[in-house]
Amino acid sequence: xxxxxxxxxxxxxxxxxxxxxxxxxxxxxxxxxxxxxxxxxxxxxxxxxxxxxxxxxxxxxxxxxxxxxxxxxxxxxxxxxxxxxxxxxxxxxxxxxxxxxxxxxxxxxxxxxxxxxxxxxxxxxxxxxxxxxxxxxxxxxxxxxxxxxxxxxxxxxxxxxxxxxxxxxxxxxxxxxxxxxxxxxxxxxxxxxxxxxxxxxxxxxxxxxxxxxxxxxxxxxxxxxxxxxxxxxxxxxxxxxxxxxxxxxxxxxxxxxxxxxxxxxxxxxxxxxxxxxxxxxxxxxxxxxxxxxxxxxxxxxxxxxxxxxxxxxxxxxxxxxxxxxxxxxxxxxxxxxxxxxxxxxxxxxxxxxxxxxxx
Numbered sequence: 001x002x003x004x005x006x007x008x009x010x011x012x013x014x015x016x017x018x019x020x021x022x023x024x025x026x027x028x029x030x031x032x033x034x035x036x037x038x039x040x041x042x043x044x045x046x047x048x049x050x051x052x053x054x055x056x057x058x059x060x061x062x063x064x065x066x067x068x069x070x071x072x073x074x075x076x077x078x079x080x081x082x083x084x085x086x087x088x089x090x091x092x093x094x095x096x097x098x099x100x101x102x103x104x105x106x107x108x109x110x111x112x113x114x115x116x117x118x119x120x121x122x123x124x125x126x127x128x129x130x131x132x133x134x135x136x137x138x139x140x141x142x143x144x145x146x147x148x149x150x151x152x153x154x155x156x157x158x159x160x161x162x163x164x165x166x167x168x169x170x171x172x173x174x175x176x177x178x179x180x181x182x183x184x185x186x187x188x189x190x191x192x193x194x195x196x197x198x199x200x201x202x203x204x205x206x207x208x209x210x211x212x213x214x215x216x217x218x219x220x221x222x223x224x225x226x227x228x229x230x231x232x233x234x235x236x237x238x239x240x241x242x243x244x245x246x247x248x249x250x251x252x253x254x255x256x257x258x259x260x261x262x263x264x265x266x267x268x269x270x271x272x273x274x275x276x277x278x279x280x281x282x283x284x285x286x287x288x289x290x291x292x293x294x295x296x297x298x299x300x301x302x303x304x305x306x307x308x309x310x311x312x313x314x315x316x317x318x319x320x321x322x323x324x325x326x327x328x329x330x331x332x333x334x335x336x337x338x339x340x341x342x343x344x345x346x347x348x349x350x351x352x353x354x355x356x357x358x359x
Contacts, residue, residue: 006105013249309341
């Protein structure tokens with residue numbers, strides 16, 4: 001098939017997840033053209049797998065000090081540019097559009113009447129998963145930001161619905177270390193000086209903090225690192241715990257490898273606050289509403305986390321896409337969950353969980 005694949009480039013999680021699935025689709029013989037939107041092209045890195053691709057402005061949210069800035073978000077909107085990009089794109093040769101919460105490709109599919117599949121964590125919110133609060137505006141954004149004809153929602157548990165496990169890069173659990181004194185830190189929406197001030201007192205640990213700097217810098221037990229996928233994965237494999245915002249992909253990688261999690265949900269974003277709730281309900285992590293040193297201290301004293309051991313979800317999805325039976329999401333979900341090494345909470349398949357819920 002000739003596939004158009006839209007990637008929301010605002011967060012590295014969308015890119016990481018899509019990198020895996022685009023690679024599997026190409027291995028299966030499909031031709032894939034990628035659209036990336038939501039980030040300036042010069043700030044995109046490690047995206048060779050996406051070639052050929054187009055980078056567009058798209059739609060995104062503005063953040064500051066760990067909060068969504070709605071006024072700045074509205075101010076930054078450029079609807080004329082968005083619709084110009086949609087209307088100018090030549091889509092005659094595409095058989096399918098896949099979107100990872102990316103609005104340009106989603107609307108190209110609608111405009112050209114091309115079947116579309118939405119794949120990503122946001123599509124899990126089409127089902128009654130843990131929700132921090134009822135926010136009809138935020139839920140409407142999730143529903144209409146990047147709509148698709150078929151959807152594959154991803155989450156840490158199926159909650160009795162046809163939701164799939166996370167898509168994880170090929171990270172070997174057997175090769176992972178658990179150096180409890182080493183902590184990986186990725187808090188891109190927080191002020192750098194505030195994160196450093198939070199962690200500096202904990203001299204018994206080494207913090208590998210990925211942030212916006214030009215070159216690596218070590219300050220005693222604080223190790224500041226520029227963004228690098230290879231370096232990031234190396235430190236993830238080596239560490240004993242991960243401190244991050246309550247996004248989905250990095251948390252999923254940590255859970256897969258058995259790294260304990262401390263998350264700080266982005267204030268004002270329903271998805272992240274709901275992720276924090278799900279992690280705590282499932283016993284998979286701890287959440288802090290502010291950069292609280294007492295929360296950090298209690299978490300650092302905790303023991304290791306059990307690996308979830310997610311299977312090759314991207315490979316399963318790529319095969320399923322090639323089969324063309326896109327209304328069989330439930331069967332796909334049951335098949336994939338049966339291969340997960342450890343599922344917290346209720347039973348290991350959506351069907352069994354659904355039966356328990358109605359018992």
